[in-house]
Amino acid sequence: MRVGLDGRCGSGKTTLARELVARLRQDGVPATHLDSDGFHHVRAVRYRQGRDSARGYYDDAYDLGALADRVLGPLGPGGSGVYATRVHDMATDAVITDETATAGPGEVVVLDCTFLQRGALRELWDVVVWLEVPREVALARGIARDAAALGGEDAARAAYESRYMAACDLYLAEERPAERADIVVDHADPERPVLLRG
Template identity: 40%
Template structure:
């Protein structure tokens, strides 16, 4: 377990990404609960990798939602609905993860859904360079349907109560209702994460866990070989495995 500054964390993660070798674009999952900081982390990594002349593809599970009527068919505050009904995993694999994976043609799309209009999204197809990096953030990324689609798996861990505090703060900036935020987190998002942990055990499959409760002094853990896939493909830098 290591602790350091935010910059040290980003440096360590970019080093890990550079160290993984695949014959196709590298597919990095950045998983975590809502308001854990996974999107911010993915954006930070993208900035650094692009500055190092790496071609980066940024995408999010939010662009692979299903239509609202299907998402909420069990009710707006259903935890089971959040976990089982919210995302189009088949489309995610079809248009993004499979094309970038082994044997893929590298022709991909980063979205199939527009949340603002609640309609399908039609994006042009792009061809990725062989050495591109996909930084994909979202919830439930290490579930059985997706677990083998990633070449590097990062899990961002934050206590659930702290995610509520962050959501309230974010909601205040957007003039959202504090009561609605509280209800959504306590009845939908947190219980769905608890269901995820019970059924999929995501931290058992993570290659790297980032403990993100202290944003400027995070702690991180690179998992040992028996617990993660990271060491199957990584070439550790000088000094050996952490």
């Protein structure tokens, strides 16, 4: 089963993905979490529209083609079951071609990634969970999480406002991901998630 966790930057996708996989394993269900950081484009592609570009982040951050061809396709009906665990290394900017795994019977593969319902990609998921979080709450979380990596709180806020959260705004306007998701969870308080639909 191909499960996608979707939501704004800072909505808590990775946290919930890890919790979900841990719970599934606890219940005896084979489950794997794929890290979306392993499915970025190389820097030359990610920043070709400028390092501050919201449209650039939306269009170019993730290699959604590789996600479709090397993960979701092989895990789907008639697929080989052999899927890529990552296609890119963020630290070195290297393209990865040989890191794969084989899904076992009944395995659940969970990937958390912004923009995973873009276009035809939506039809390749078996279940999509949308995490509903107010924009300001998600923004504050993202800034707190990435301040050190982005050069401090002010720099992180500027990057989120101009690029990351602005790209999420494009995604919500163009794809209406909350409406298309199978399950919607209020994740404003990660300690007390609330099922809204599903």
